[in-house]
Amino acid sequence: MSEIVLKLENLTKKFGNFTAVNQINLEVCRGETIGLVGPNGAGKTTTIKMIAKILRPNSGRILMRTNHSELEDLQHVSSTVTQIGFLIDIPNFYNMTANQLLRYFANLQKYPKDKINQRINELLKLFKLSDWKHEKVKNFSKGMTQKLGIIQAIIHDPEIIILDEPQTGLDPLARVEIRKYIRELQALGKTIFVASHMLYEISEVCDKIALINLGSIIGFDSVENLALTLKTSEVNAVLLNPLNASELDPLLKRLTENLNPYLDKNLDPNISKIPIKYFPEHQGLKVYFDGKSESKGEILKILIREFESDFTVISFTQPKTSQLERVYAEMVKDNEINEEGE
Ligand SMILES: Nc1ncnc2c1ncn2[C@@H]1O[C@H](COP(=O)(O)OP(=O)(O)OP(=O)(O)O)[C@@H](O)[C@H]1O
Ligand SMILES: [Mg+2]
Secondary structure (H helix, E strand, O other): OEEEEEEEEEEEEEEEOEEEEEEEEEEEEOOOEEEEEOOOOOOHHHHHHHHOOOOOOOOOEEEEOOOOOOEEEEHHOHHHHHHHEEEOOOOOOOOOEHHHHHHHHHHOOOOOOOHHHHHHHHHHHHHHOHHHOOOOOHHHHOOHHHHHHHHHHHOOOOOEEEEOOOOOOHHHHHHHHHHHHHHHHHHOEEEEEEEOOHHHHHHHOOEEEEEEEEEEEEEEOOOOHHHOOOOOEOOOOEOOOOHHHHHHHHHHHHHHHHHHEEEEOOOOOOOOOOOOEOOOOEEEEEEEEOOOHHHHHHHHHHHHOOOOOOOOOOOEOEEEOOOHHHHHHHHHHHHHHHHHHH
């Protein structure tokens, strides 16, 4: 069994009354690649800044395993930080050349002076930036700057690499490149923690994904398991006319009563708290049901017969498989709706 190298325990960060990170628990094992995925403002950067000790948690702890030792509270250890490499925010590199910049960071991290040059050359070569060694960074393209940011994060050969949105602002080809570099770091046995709002971009290279929304972790598992456990049977009925907002609640209540025998009795609250939902933007009803074909038939009959005076169904479809992407979008949405209602 692989050992835990980074552990977040009930980690919480508030800005005034606002809770940006809410009681987060996460464990990262040696050699794992973990994705922290959530929409803008979810609390990803705040979490990473606490690990980097740029921000101080209001409560909770960050534990780290220094080489051959026990897990230690990061607040009490200063030396451990050099075992981590960070890419946080879009790097701002002033008026230096790539070489000067990397040398600066290597010195900052106390990388052995006699080995710095070789290390810089190796990494520039790996990231195909060798020809740019003595160019001013301000002349670099966005993608090159981002690659340099990653080199900066790993210049001192840390065991744990933490990247905040490494693919920000990059075109699809450059994003593929970044994934390739993440895989190369994996091959070296590094532990990687990467934050992104692009689930698809990151899920491919991650062993596990922690879904974060509104400061809380709403799922933490392998991509396959997340998709599996969050899998649900649903049908979508598109309506001819939009439903009247003022009549929505009683209508949903009647629908729930009428369709009750066919609804999903074990609906995962992470997916939805209620079995029937109305999406005004699609003019559609989503019904989480027990997955049986017969039930589907009965549901359609009831929608048409019993609700004839309420709406007209113009399409009735069951999405193929619960793609993680879609589930993620839904979970996030559901969480937001609940938050508003509280
Ligand atoms: N210094 C701060 N003062 C007040 N609020 C802050 C501060 N930093 C972050 N926040 C708020 O905390 C929340 C989480 O921000 P954070 O930057 O962690 O999100 P994120 O998940 O990294 O989002 P993005 O995908 O946009 O990078 C946001 O609502 C943000 O406005
Ligand atoms: Mg961020």
